[in-house]
Each structure stands twice: as structure tokens, then as C-alpha cells.
Amino acid sequence: MMNKSKIFVGRKISAGVVQGEALVTKQGISFFGGVDPSSGIVTEKGHELEGKSISRKILVFPQGKGSTVGSYALYRMKKQGTAPLAMINAECETIVAVGAIISEIPCVDKIDITQIKNGQKIKVNASAGKVIIE
């Protein structure tokens, strides 16, 4: 039923439309050093998502952190097919924004990410800045 879906409107960072399953964390992610680019598995010690794969997920996290080389790491994952389908941030910063744009990964920010739960089916219309929980 259409009236059951929730729509959030944020800001487009990188265009595109995709559907997939949400993977949510309250912690920042470092794409250089914190994620294994060949598998998409989070390797940062003590991270909420440690051992989980972000590959082909709608990755929901507050913001990126760490080295600016992280932008290239996202590009590398996209080329290898291990990148997330889309990224939703509370507040996007330079590393994720640049990484999403050069890799053509849809990305939206200024979304209340506490409203999104792990495993939910989500549609991201980044071009319109929209996130729809189905």
C-alpha cells in the first residue's frame, strides 16, 4: 500500500535512483583503512559493522571520517563491484561526497537516519534528494 511508505526529503549529493536493503550504523565510516575494498567488509576494530559487508547495501551512516584517500577507495570498490548501492548520511563531508561523485554512487544527506532500521527495503531517489521506506 502506497500510504504505508515513509518519505524523507534531504539533499542530493550524487545523483541516481536505486532500491535495496538498509545497513545502518550510528558510527562514522573510514573508507581508507576501515573497509576492505576487495570484499566490502568493514575491518575497523570495534566498529558496529566490523565483519559485515557494506557491498550492494543502502549504507546508512552519520558521516565519513579519516583520510581523504577514502574517496579513491570508494571508487575502487565501485569498479570491483563491492561498493554500496547508495549512501545516506546525516551530514555528508568531503571524503564521502567526492567519493560518491567520482564513483557515481547515489548519495543523499540531511536525512534523520535514526528513522531507518537495519534490513528495511528502501528506495533512494538521490536525484530528487528523496529516501522512501517501503
Added chain:
Amino acid sequence: MQLTKKEKEMLEGKEGNAIKKSMEILVALGEIYGAKKLIDVTSVQIAGVSYDNLGEAGLEFLEQMSKDGKTRVLTTLNPAGMDLENYKNLGISEEFAVKQKLVIGAFAKMGVLTTCTCTPYLIGNNPHYGQHIAWSESSAVAYANSVLGAKTNREGGPSALASALTGKTPEYGMHLDENRNAQIKVIVKTEIKGTHLFGALGKVIGEKVKSKPTYITGIKEATVEELKAFSASIATYGGAAIFHMEGITPNKTPIPTKEITIIKAEIDKAVKSLNMDSEIDFISVGCPHASINEIAKIAELLKGKKVTKEFWITTARPTMKIAQANGYAKIITDAGAKFAADTCCVVAPIKGRFKCLATDSAKGCYYAYSKNQSKTKILPIDKLVEEATKK
């Protein structure tokens, strides 16, 4: 953000794919940081050059951009992962060399001057007071904003490349005068002399005030080399994009009422923390890249001696050529020390090769320890030469 008609066309792809991508990066950053418009830049410095950091994906991205991207302003390049000519002598593998050369080739194709140095201001990319520029390389950013009085944010590799190809940057942060004003006064109560002590001072201040713009008093004089060392250190340990040094740097700023004092014991403690318990097996000068003045001094100290340990002088190739033309290089290499042009100890793939680096650079110590898991010692240049020639 307000874009002109021409900028909109660039964003829509009318000037090709590299320009489109570049504009997407600049507009997204402008939106994130609340810029009202794009402004023209006159100079760019690009970091993210070493294949050790870029990897295959970074190389692919650069090759993609080089298909139709051409620089529109003077653009120079940060150090690469190796000396582009003399890499074999420095123990770099052929496999790495092939990849590194492809990276340099992609930049060259776009019209970037492949100078490969972190001190572009020493070799001709030398913007003047008040000019808007887009530089990456944190030490050069701090030097450009503070010592030269040019205006740049701390760019990453891709955003600097985007500025090179479009000649533009979003107007926010360091491009706006109100963000350049000092927020805290730092009173230095001890004499600071030599690159190693200016580095230690940068560490102490950086760790105390993080990236806040400072107004530093109590420094009587500073050479270009000392300011280069200080810029590198305050940016590494604190993340500052700008500092003001009373009587030395040219920017105007209101003097903050909030103040802190730095005493000799704090400088001593910083030096002690970088002097780890280990046996030196690697000596390096040139972080940031050595000036011709530093090379002349090393030549004078090394004259007629032989080094007993691996000793690298990292510098820009143009500076090395001046040293060759003036006879300094021969004295240095006759003594057994090596030039590593185009590269440095931060970005070269040397992890695991040495146990303990001795250098005059506080920044060099930071990366030797955190990136290469090497122990460190910080010493003035004359002591480094003494260590290097010890029997």
C-alpha cells in the same frame, strides 16, 4: 549556490566529461560548506600522487579524467612514491615503478607540471598575497595561507584536480577573510631556533589548539626553512590551515583576548617524545622538501667525509638540479649520501625497511611512526650529519 550561465553549461557536460565531473565535485563541496558562488583560482597544487596511496582505482580515475581534461591554471604535483629517474638505487621495485609512471603520465597528459614536490613555492608555483588558490598538501596549505598570504582551503586530491581543470573553487572557509582571523593568542616564552625546534613548537601548538587559527608571539626571527618546518608540523599535529606570527607573517588579524603560554619544558617534552629508544639506521633531511640553502649546508658539513648509514636528502628535482650545477650534489653523493628527488619518506613504500629514522622534521617523525611503524629521533641538521658519518 549561484552559478553563471557558463558554469551551468560546464556542469551539464557541454565542455566534456572531465569538466562535468570536476564541476559536480566543486558544486557538491560548495553546497556542503554553504558557498554562495564559485571563484577563480590562479594556482593549484595536487596531492594524491603516490601509487602506494592511490592504488589501481586512483590510477583508473586519473586516466579517465585525462581523456578530455586539461589544466586551465598553473598546476603542480605533490611528491610521488619514488624518485622518477633514480628509483632502482633507492630500492624501489620495478612493478611499483611501472604503476607510478602511469600515474605521472596521466597527470602530464592533463597539463599538470610533474614537479612532484610538497614545496611548490620553492620551485616557481609561488602565489602572492591575497590570491585565491586551490592547494592540497597540508604543509603547503599552511605555508601559502600564513607565510605567503594567499588563500586556500585544505583541498583533497580530487577537489584540487577539479579546480585545476576548471580554474574554479567554491568560495567558503579560508577564501573568506572572517574565517582567517586568529582565535587564540599563543605566547612563546622560550627561544626557538632551527627546523627541529620549529617542528617541535608546531607539535606543541597543534596538539593544544587543534585547527584553530593562532596569533603567535615571542618568535624573534624565522628563516624560510624554519617556517616550512613549522607549517608542516602545526598542520600535521593540529590540522591548522593558517597561523599568524607576530612580526613575521603578513596577514592582518584582530589579536584574540584568549591566550595560552608555551614554556621551554613543553618544547623539551615534545622533543623527548619524538626521540625514541632505538638505534638509528636511516637518516633523512627534506620533510618538507629540502631547500637549496639546506642542501648547501649539508654539503658543507659532509665535505670530505663518508656516511656509514643510509642517508637520503629528499627534494624537488629542480632544486636538485641547482645543487648539481653548483657542485653541492657531487660533494654529497661522493660522501655516500643519496638524493631522492620527486619523493619523500612519507609517501615512498619503505615500510619495514628501517627500524629508526633520524630527521630534523617533526612531521617526518609522525608519519615514520604511524604509517611505517619506524622508531624516530629528531635532531638538528649538523647532528644528523654527525650521526650519519659516525664510524
